[in-house]
Amino acid sequence: MSMSQEYVELFKAKEQLLEKASPSFMMNIREEAIHQFGKTGLPDHKSELYKYTSLQKLFEPKYNMQLQPSNVEFRVEDIFNCDVPNLQTRLEIILNGFYKVNGTALTRLDNGIIIGSFAEALRKYPELVKEHYAKHAGFEKDSLVALNTAFAIDGLFIYVPKGQVLEEPVQVVHLPMTGYDTMLHYRNLFIMEENASAEVIVCDHTLSPFRFLTNSVTEIYIGSGAQFHYSRIQNEHLNSNLLTNLFIHQEADSTVRSNTISLHGGLIRNNTNVLLNARGCNNETYGLFLSDKNQHIDNYVNIDHAKPECTSTQLFKGILNDQSTGAFNGRILVRQDAQKTLAYQTNNNILMSDEAKMNSKPQLEIYADDVRCSHGATTGQLDENALFYMQSRGIPRQEARLLMLYAFAHEVIEKIQVTPLKDRINHLVDKRLRNELSRCNNCSMACGDLPIPD
Amino acid sequence: MLSIKDLKVIVAEKEILSGINLDVKAGEVHAIMGPNGSGKSTLATAIAGRDVMDITHGSIKYMGENLLEMDPEERAKKGIFLCFQYPVEIPGVSMVNFMKTAVNEHRLFNGLEPLSAGDFLKYMREKKELVEFDSQLTNRSVNEGFSGGEKKKNEIFQMALLEPKLAILDETDSGLDIDALKIVANGVNTLKNKDNATIVITHYQRLLDYIIPDFVHVLYDGRIVKSSGRELALELEEKGYDWIKEEAGRQEK
Ligand SMILES: Nc1ncnc2c1ncn2[C@@H]1O[C@H](COP(=O)(O)OP(=O)(O)OP(=O)(O)O)[C@@H](O)[C@H]1O
Ligand SMILES: [Mg+2]
Numbered sequence: 029m030s031m032s033q034e035y036v037e038l039f040k041a042k043e044q045l046l047e048k049a050s051p052s053f054m055m056n057i058r059e060e061a062i063h064q065f066g067k068t069g070l071p072d073h074k075s076e077l078y079k080y081t082s083l084q085k086l087f088e089p090k091y092n093m094q095l096q097p098s099n100v101e102f103r104v105e106d107i108f109n110c111d112v113p114n115l116q117t118r119l120e121i122i123l124n125g126f127y128k129v130n131g132t133a134l135t136r137l138d139n140g141i142i143i144g145s146f147a148e149a150l151r152k153y154p155e156l157v158k159e160h161y162a163k164h165a166g167f168e169k170d171s172l173v174a175l176n177t178a179f180a181i182d183g184l185f186i187y188v189p190k191g192q193v194l195e196e197p198v199q200v201v202h203l204p205m206t207g208y209d210t211m212l213h214y215r216n217l218f219i220m221e222e223n224a225s226a227e228v229i230v231c232d233h234t235l236s237p238f239r240f241l242t243n244s245v246t247e248i249y250i251g252s253g254a255q256f257h258y259s260r261i262q263n264e265h266l267n268s269n270l271l272t273n274l275f276i277h278q279e280a281d282s283t284v285r286s287n288t289i290s291l292h293g294g295l296i297r298n299n300t301n302v303l304l305n306a307r308g309c310n311n312e313t314y315g316l317f318l319s320d321k322n323q324h325i326d327n328y329v330n331i332d333h334a335k336p337e338c339t340s341t342q343l344f345k346g347i348l349n350d351q352s353t354g355a356f357n358g359r360i361l362v363r364q365d366a367q368k369t370l371a372y373q374t375n376n377n378i379l380m381s382d383e384a385k386m387n388s389k390p391q392l393e394i395y396a397d398d399v400r401c402s403h404g405a406t407t408g409q410l411d412e413n414a415l416f417y418m419q420s421r422g423i424p425r426q427e428a429r430l431l432m433l434y435a436f437a438h439e440v441i442e443k444i445q446v447t448p449l450k451d452r453i454n455h456l457v458d459k460r461l462r463n464e465l466s467r468c469n470n471c472s473m474a475c476g477d478l479p480i481p482d
Numbered sequence: 483m484l485s486i487k488d489l490k491v492i493v494a495e496k497e498i499l500s501g502i503n504l505d506v507k508a509g510e511v512h513a514i515m516g517p518n519g520s521g522k523s524t525l526a527t528a529i530a531g532r533d534v535m536d537i538t539h540g541s542i543k544y545m546g547e548n549l550l551e552m553d554p555e556e557r558a559k560k561g562i563f564l565c566f567q568y569p570v571e572i573p574g575v576s577m578v579n580f581m582k583t584a585v586n587e588h589r590l591f592n593g594l595e596p597l598s599a600g601d602f603l604k605y606m607r608e609k610k611e612l613v614e615f616d617s618q619l620t621n622r623s624v625n626e627g628f629s630g631g632e633k634k635k636n637e638i639f640q641m642a643l644l645e646p647k648l649a650i651l652d653e654t655d656s657g658l659d660i661d662a663l664k665i666v667a668n669g670v671n672t673l674k675n676k677d678n679a680t681i682v683i684t685h686y687q688r689l690l691d692y693i694i695p696d697f698v699h700v701l702y703d704g705r706i707v708k709s710s711g712r713e714l715a716l717e718l719e720e721k722g723y724d725w726i727k728e729e730a731g732r733q734e735k
Binding site for chain 2: 412413414416417419420421422423425427431434435438439
């Protein structure tokens with residue numbers, strides 16, 4: 029049986045469970061999605077999009093598909109790595125793909141803002157969800173999205189009505205924590221209506237030492253004039269693999285800034301798809317990764333300039349050590365209609381060892397004539413002349429390297445505008461560069477010390 | 483203080499230094515002159531510890547220790563300072579952070595407590611005044627976008643902060659306007675005392691009007707072919723290097 033067929037069979041076997049988990053209209057979508065997945069299967073090495081990241085290999089081991097909430101307890105201090113000192117946030121936890129209920133599953137604030145479980149939102153506000161669900165993350169051409177759409181049950185839901193401001197940043201901690209190898213699918217949906225504004229911080233983290241494969245989809249709708257800031261810190265152990273699929277739909281004069289900091293993990297593939305669907309949008313997509321050992325980190329960005337007078341900026345940087353590998357593929361599509369587009373893309377990487385490898389590929393498709401686009405990519409080693417210069421001032425070579433790496437990373441970190449978060453990330457990156465984030469072997473968390481849940 | 487014996491250096495498969503002998507004692511100022519490409523900077527960076535070169539023969543002793551066994555940072559902490567002919571730009575690394583790290587590494591080495599951020603800024607202000615260094619420049623990344631002259635002044639400023647025992651100035655005067663030249667020379671003279679020594683590499687007699695050398699050496703084709711008092715610099719300024727080259731040629735035969 030082919031691998032994709034196995035998932036189709038699994039879907040059939042779990043049909044009843046899935047039917048019960050969500051309102052009935054969801055089942056049609058699930059069925060379409062699994063059908064699609066069965067037809068296309070996972071992209072293989074011949075696929076341009078997954079040339080440097082083998083999904084086949086990633087899906088090969090046997091995982092338990094997590095389709096029910098788990099009832100494990102953990103101490104909040106165990107996720108201290110996600111804590112941002114001096115920043116008051118609203119903490120939400122997605123445990124093994126399910127919203128961890130703390131009081132109520134879905135909260136409606138006075139100003140109409142709704143935050144909480146996506147599964148619960150499906151039941152309570154089906155019309156609101158239906159308007160956006162699977163509308164931005166199409167599964168017809170994307171088998172990871174198809175698989176997620178078939179199996180994902182819960183996740184985080186945020187709705188900010190017209191003109192409202194989410195005062196406190198929302199901090200979402202995604203925690204895989206099981207006692208066996210596990211595959212997780214969760215689904216986030218954030219809806220920002222006209223002139224709404226919100227800040228979301230996502231922390232990907234693990235608390236148990238098993239093999240994990242997370243395939244998440246996040247759909248974000250940004251109404252006209254709305255503002256949305258999204259920061260993501262990925263810090264997992266070497267056996268934890270992340271496939272993130274982010275879909276951002278922007279309407280007129282809206283602003284989105286996203287910043288993805290990949291500190292540690294096994295295999296990480298971040299897909300960021302942005303549709304600039306009306307005049308005057310601004311999108312900034314930033315990313316930084318630090319990899320070592322045999323990690324693999326691949327960032328794919330696809331910015332679709334569908335309408336005129338939008339601006340997009342991409343800045344991605346990577347520091348690769350040991351035998352780690354990385355890839356960056358940044359696509360800018362400027363449609364015929366999108367006159368006066370400004371689109372910028374930069375990708376810089378530093379190789380710290382001879383064995384580390386980076387593949388960087390810009391992809392510009394421009395069908396309008398009055399546009400300004402630029403792209404540049406560099407991959408190289410630290411400047412020996414600069415290192416010697418610093419050494420000649422008495423700075424040990426190792427410290428000199430750190431100063432330069434830190435300066436390199438800083439260009440991305442400084443784009444984060446929430447100061448306490450920026451300070452926290454600076455601190456984490458500094459520790460990571462000094463190799464102090466590794467606690468037990470190969471792991472950046474202290475999960476070895478924790479009881480293994482059943 | 484510094485004793486170089488029969489030093490031979492190969493860079494990129496070419497012998498650049500072919501048996502250098504040089505003795506520098508505390509309190510002395512040595513000038514090294516010589517045509518372009520003769521190996522002056524190679525000698526300076528060999529003392530500072532650049533590892534792109536192959537030292538195939540000879541020795542360098544510094545305060546009785548084998549310098550060739552030390553990392554560049556160790557040499558620096560033991561008091562060697564090179565004013566680079568071409569100071570390096572380090573984008574993103576701030577001057578303050580760079581020099582604070584350097585000063586505190588020196589302090590650590592000398593068994594002193596590191597300076598706090600505030601104390602360091604105070605120390606920096608003092609030294610800035612001493613060498614008349616533009617205060618705005620320390621707010622920027624190391625040498626990034628500095629003019630040629632500003633880079634040279636920055637070298638002297640760093641030297642003032644680190645208070646070396648042996649300073650090597652590699653063409654610190656080139657690219658400086660007359661006022662800056664005086665400031666730089668003044669800085670060097672202020673920092674000079676009987677316990678430290680200076681090696682000045684230059685093409686021009688002018689700097690030597692301000693920093694008075696005890697010895698002038700001519701480096702030609704990887705060898706010191708002539709050593710004399712300060713009057714040699716004047717002679718070179720007047721006559722150029724042809725007569726030196728001829729003399730050296732005659733000695734070869
Ligand atoms: N990394 C290198 N690769 C190849 N050749 C080199 C390298 N470094 C120095 N050289 C050569 O060594 C020779 C001596 O260079 P050096 O910089 O020491 O000369 P210099 O006396 O300082 O000259 P100048 O007065 O122009 O500064 C030159 O011919 C130079 O091209
Ligand atoms: Mg030179």
